[in-house]
Amino acid sequence: MDSKREQEVLLKVEHLSQHFGPVKAVDDVSFDIMKGEVFGLVGESGCGKTTTGRSIIKIYDITSGSIYFKGQRICAGVRSYKEESARVRKDTKAAVKALREDTAKNPGKKAENDRKIAEKTEEMKKLLAENGEQIRRARFDHKYSDREYAKKLVQEVRKKYEPLLKEASGDSRKLAELKKQYKSDLKIAGKTKLITKIQMIFQDPIASLDPRMTVSEIISEGLVINGIKDKKYIEERVYEILELVGLVREHAGRYPHEFSGGQRQRIGIARSVIMSPELLIADEPISALDVSIQAQVINLLNELRTRLDLTILFIAHDLSVVKYFSDRIGVMYYGKMVELAPSDELFAHPLHPYTRSLLSAIPLPDPHLEKKRTRIVYNSLESHDYSVDKPSMRELTPGHFVYCNDAEEQKYRKELGI
Amino acid sequence: MDKILEVKNLKVSFRTAGGILKAVRDISFDLERGKTLAIVGESGSGKSVTSKAILGILAGNSIIEGGKIIYDGKDLLKIDEEEMYKLRGDKIAMIFQDPLSSLNPIVKIGKQITEAMLLKNKAARRESRKNFNDMLALLAKNMEAADGQSGARIRELAKTFDTFCIRANKLELRYNQADAEAEAMLSSLEDLCFLIEKKQKVDVKGRLKEYRGRLKKLQDPFYSANYKAQIAELAGCLDKAAASGKGYPPELTAALRRCEELLREIRSQEKPVFFRIGYFELKNPDADLHGVPVEKLNQMSLDFLNDHFMNEFIALAAGGVKYSHEISYGKKKQLLPRMEEAKSYFQGDFDKAGAEKLCKTLSAGVEDAIDRLEIAKDSMAYTFRTSLGNAIEKYFYYRKHNPKEEARFERQSKKRDALIARGRSVDWKVVPKVVCDLEELRQEILDVIGELEDSWKAQLSADTEEDFEKRAVGIVDYLKEQASRVVYRVTRSMAREKAIRLMEEVGINEPRMRFNQYPFEFSGGMRQRIVIAIALSADPEIMICDEPTTALDVTIQAQILELINRLKAERNLSVIFITHDLGVVANMADDIAVMYAGKIVEYGTADDIFYDPRHPYTWALLSSMPDLDTKEKLDAIPGTPPNMIYPPQGDAFADRNKYAMQIDFEQQPPMFEVSPTHKAATWLLHPNAPKVEIPKIITERIERMKKAGGVQNGQ
Numbered sequence A: 001m002d003s004k005r006e007q008e009v010l011l012k013v014e015h016l017s018q019h020f021g022p023v024k025a026v027d028d029v030s031f032d033i034m035k036g037e038v039f040g041l042v043g044e045s046g047c048g049k050t051t052t053g054r055s056i057i058k059i060y061d062i063t064s065g066s067i068y069f070k071g072q073r074i075c076a077g078v079r080s081y082k083e084e085s086a087r088v089r090k091d092t093k094a095a096v097k098a099l100r101e102d103t104a105k106n107p108g109k110k111a112e113n114d115r116k117i118a119e120k121t122e123e124m125k126k127l128l129a130e131n132g133e134q135i136r137r138a139r140f141d142h143k144y145s146d147r148e149y150a151k152k153l154v155q156e157v158r159k160k161y162e163p164l165l166k167e168a169s170g171d172s173r174k175l176a177e178l179k180k181q182y183k184s185d186l187k188i189a190g191k192t193k194l195i196t197k198i199q200m201i202f203q204d205p206i207a208s209l210d211p212r213m214t215v216s217e218i219i220s221e222g223l224v225i226n227g228i229k230d231k232k233y234i235e236e237r238v239y240e241i242l243e244l245v246g247l248v249r250e251h252a253g254r255y256p257h258e259f260s261g262g263q264r265q266r267i268g269i270a271r272s273v274i275m276s277p278e279l280l281i282a283d284e285p286i287s288a289l290d291v292s293i294q295a296q297v298i299n300l301l302n303e304l305r306t307r308l309d310l311t312i313l314f315i316a317h318d319l320s321v322v323k324y325f326s327d328r329i330g331v332m333y334y335g336k337m338v339e340l341a342p343s344d345e346l347f348a349h350p351l352h353p354y355t356r357s358l359l360s361a362i363p364l365p366d367p368h369l370e371k372k373r374t375r376i377v378y379n380s381l382e383s384h385d386y387s388v389d390k391p392s393m394r395e396l397t398p399g400h401f402v403y404c405n406d407a408e409e410q411k412y413r414k415e416l417g418i
Numbered sequence B: 001m002d003k004i005l006e007v008k009n010l011k012v013s014f015r016t017a018g019g020i021l022k023a024v025r026d027i028s029f030d031l032e033r034g035k036t037l038a039i040v041g042e043s044g045s046g047k048s049v050t051s052k053a054i055l056g057i058l059a060g061n062s063i064i065e066g067g068k069i070i071y072d073g074k075d076l077l078k079i080d081e082e083e084m085y086k087l088r089g090d091k092i093a094m095i096f097q098d099p100l101s102s103l104n105p106i107v108k109i110g111k112q113i114t115e116a117m118l119l120k121n122k123a124a125r126r127e128s129r130k131n132f133n134d135m136l137a138l139l140a141k142n143m144e145a146a147d148g149q150s151g152a153r154i155r156e157l158a159k160t161f162d163t164f165c166i167r168a169n170k171l172e173l174r175y176n177q178a179d180a181e182a183e184a185m186l187s188s189l190e191d192l193c194f195l196i197e198k199k200q201k202v203d204v205k206g207r208l209k210e211y212r213g214r215l216k217k218l219q220d221p222f223y224s225a226n227y228k229a230q231i232a233e234l235a236g237c238l239d240k241a242a243a244s245g246k247g248y249p250p251e252l253t254a255a256l257r258r259c260e261e262l263l264r265e266i267r268s269q270e271k272p273v274f275f276r277i278g279y280f281e282l283k284n285p286d287a288d289l290h291g292v293p294v295e296k297l298n299q300m301s302l303d304f305l306n307d308h309f310m311n312e313f314i315a316l317a318a319g320g321v322k323y324s325h326e327i328s329y330g331k332k333k334q335l336l337p338r339m340e341e342a343k344s345y346f347q348g349d350f351d352k353a354g355a356e357k358l359c360k361t362l363s364a365g366v367e368d369a370i371d372r373l374e375i376a377k378d379s380m381a382y383t384f385r386t387s388l389g390n391a392i393e394k395y396f397y398y399r400k401h402n403p404k405e406e407a408r409f410e411r412q413s414k415k416r417d418a419l420i421a422r423g424r425s426v427d428w429k430v431v432p433k434v435v436c437d438l439e440e441l442r443q444e445i446l447d448v449i450g451e452l453e454d455s456w457k458a459q460l461s462a463d464t465e466e467d468f469e470k471r472a473v474g475i476v477d478y479l480k481e482q483a484s485r486v487v488y489r490v491t492r493s494m495a496r497e498k499a500i501r502l503m504e505e506v507g508i509n510e511p512r513m514r515f516n517q518y519p520f521e522f523s524g525g526m527r528q529r530i531v532i533a534i535a536l537s538a539d540p541e542i543m544i545c546d547e548p549t550t551a552l553d554v555t556i557q558a559q560i561l562e563l564i565n566r567l568k569a570e571r572n573l574s575v576i577f578i579t580h581d582l583g584v585v586a587n588m589a590d591d592i593a594v595m596y597a598g599k600i601v602e603y604g605t606a607d608d609i610f611y612d613p614r615h616p617y618t619w620a621l622l623s624s625m626p627d628l629d630t631k632e633k634l635d636a637i638p639g640t641p642p643n644m645i646y647p648p649q650g651d652a653f654a655d656r657n658k659y660a661m662q663i664d665f666e667q668q669p670p671m672f673e674v675s676p677t678h679k680a681a682t683w684l685l686h687p688n689a690p691k692v693e694i695p696k697i698i699t700e701r702i703e704r705m706k707k708a709g710g711v712q713n714g715q
Helices: A003-007 A049-056 A079-105 A107-167 A172-191 A215-225 A231-244 A249-253 A261-273 A291-308 A319-325 A343-348 A353-360 A367-372 A406-416 B047-055 B081-087 B109-147 B151-197 B204-217 B225-243 B250-268 B274-283 B294-347 B352-369 B384-421 B438-461 B468-487 B492-505 B524-536 B554-571 B582-588 B606-611 B616-624 B662-666 B696-714
Strands: A009-020 A023-034 A038-042 A064-069 A072-078 A198-201 A279-283 A311-315 A328-333 A336-342 A392-397 A400-404 B003-016 B019-032 B036-040 B062-071 B092-095 B542-546 B574-579 B591-596 B599-605 B672-675 B678-680
Touching (some): A009 A311, A023 A064, A023 A336, A038 A049, A049 A198, A049 A279, A049 A311, A198 A261, A215 A231, A215 A261, A231 A261, A353 B554, B019 B036, B019 B574, B019 B591, B019 B599, B036 B047, B036 B582, B047 B092, B109 B294, B109 B492, B109 B524, B151 B204, B151 B274, B151 B492, B274 B294, B294 B468, B384 B438, B524 B554, B542 B554, B599 B616, B606 B696
Parallel strands (some): A038 A311, A198 A279, B092 B542
Antiparallel strands (some): A009 A023, A009 A064, A064 A072, A336 A400, A392 A400, B003 B019, B591 B599
């Protein structure tokens, strides 16, 4: 991969939190996905990796943080702003109270204190107003990002057709044809959603396909919703995609139950790539498949990636596969991202104790090594002492981030020899 | 080589709408005690069917076409449901693939774990009491017959034995329970100390209350008699600490530490031999044994027991055993010529009524000749009636059925040919005929008789002098064991404690809270752990794990595998591990069987399969998964497994095999032996076969692994 492409950020996740009541499924997670790369997300079940994927595709309304796709904010939560406002209010209240008490003790300072109080209140009002604006903007982006995107597309279509229409103004037949096309293009542009550029492949190929729809209906549903009515065009696209994922045209008229697990997963992949997405979220796409089929699906995804120039967020718990498939890997533990690094670097120099324990648990197809392998047990209470020094995400070597505090950072640096 | 389970030539098929589906086609393997056998293959290869056949839980449309599954000398395919019921879950447990469908959605988790424990315990107690009584009565009867005179004395001895044996076991049970209490409390204490040290939130008051309860339960006259004062004092300390309010006062930590020390000390003391004490207490009800040093206690009670009871009892029992043994020998000798006759009868032409009559008389004779005082049961004789009966029934079934099946096949083939000749397109195939070779079935009947005959002949001709005294001691030990089971009563609270311990063992956090939750409140991985806990709750001998970790992630998978490995070592458990992931079994398996389309295609030790794979399917399995160093494109296996209603003529894997030769499509390859432990069914091993290179991805990996292993060896 050339360095220029790597610079372009396709998806930016900032301080993403997703709370379900008291459960912090995802807590303050930030990462970027570059265009054209495969970003692996690993961790044990319940660590929030699937929730992260679903938050990106807006299945949930996120609690706080922002997600940017192609530079546009598509998801935003307001909890952090609200908390900030509450904090400011509380601080000001405390400060004002202290000042009032001071005035009661020495009445001589009344004028000065009153001035200070007024200042504080003013400051609070300003901050609250700012926060309110942020909240309003976040809510707007969260709700209307698709509409804004469609508006932009419509404008582009207009720009494209205006000179053409002018050009063809003399020829009435050509003009009518052009107008017809213009109208349908406008309609499609108006219905296009930014979110369709992000597609998801689900874990269970059996549960994720509607048993009463034919394969062709399943695959083309996205196009139909998008306002495309040209039956012939849809058919062509379906055939094209079917062949792309290694199925044949004859399969289009069949129902999901007639297929084996691997083929069903291919249908799921076909359904997601027909919308020509730029980002594919693959949520454990191979966990439910047989070994011999798993390799087929991985090879297919790899092929699609190069052919369609896809960026993939690959969520899985099989570390060997993630290593094989991903360029960069993020390790999650109980809603936190604890380590993020290029995949070779992560496997060569795992720093966070949880990553180490995860790597030590990978089964290897080698009995002699296996008998000697000792699993490192991770216990967050024993491994860290965060009572005084709070941890944060820190970059130790270029591209290698670890969630640690000062003491640990020193330790890790020593281990890396820098 | 102690084989605990043998599967021989097992064939299973299923009746389906489309025809007979051959799920398992003639497989054989052995499972050794304390070892793990892994069965690897993709879905539809028949690995789950094999395991279900072992447990006798095949679906209703299944047909067992042949073969044997021998456990504890019994053929599991032949024993009746009553007997199977005793083995299933108790001796052979199974962990199922899908944790969703193996838990009851409307019953709380805790109840599901404890239910089996309580029920099985109740049944086991009743059963053991019956065994105990039967054995003792039988022994007494034989003793009387052998001795001739002292009938009343023998009856009295037997009665005394009954009373004190049960009594001793009750004492022991109480001791063990106190010890278990101490153990549980100790681990809980360590946990609490750790949490306090790390300043974590913990319900100290609740714990202290629990400890008070536990300390009370420690009071057993033999267990904590010497520590009464200390325990009482500590209880006071804990009370004070509990009353002192919030926070963790230093006195609390000190008290906890002292508690820990005391428990360790109590637990380190020697355990008295209760069997002897039971007799002593029975005869000297007024003697105060509490506080007597253990060593002295043991010696004193041993002398007393031997002098007053055991020497006499053993001598008489030895006489009884000898008597029973001799009678049985005589009967066996008489029966041998009749077996010979029966064999010659079955070799000739025979009719159904005659065969059944002969079967009846012969089995009655065999059952009569069994020496019932044998502890290690000669199960070949015990199951003789059912085995012979089944074999005869099968013979006559196929004698009637074969011509019909032939006719049907003929008819359908003709119809199909006619349709094709008329130029119609035919989209159905003729269902292959299911016929059995009658000669083979006749041989099966002969084998059943022959096997028993041979084993008896060997027994009779072995002229080693039997040590009857040793056998008598063996019977006493057996009775002791049964008695301990009779008194071992699992109460609800004990079951609860054990369930919580098991839940902790399989890695469920806060088991006390989760005990009262429903399955839907658990994630998939957690549910699987519950299923494992349920399987373990019965302390099985053989555990069949049907893809237990497929739905789990790496760390948990590693934990579960370690758990199974640990239990295997601790309980001398034998494990059949079914999976499709070869990576998982490297650590687990001693032997590996690779299955494809209902056949074992390669069988060997873990080293054989991983370092020297021979079958193309094994290569494909190994090369289709990436490991941490894989960079190149994966070798996916093209296509899907064949439809087993129409099993392919030659090697079933030929269609997907890039190394397939012409002969692979025509003829089924036999098992070629690579080494004494390693076999593979592929024509590539035939001396005339062309040399084929193993895929590079595998050779490279093996090289790399050997290197890595070598470096580690050198360290």
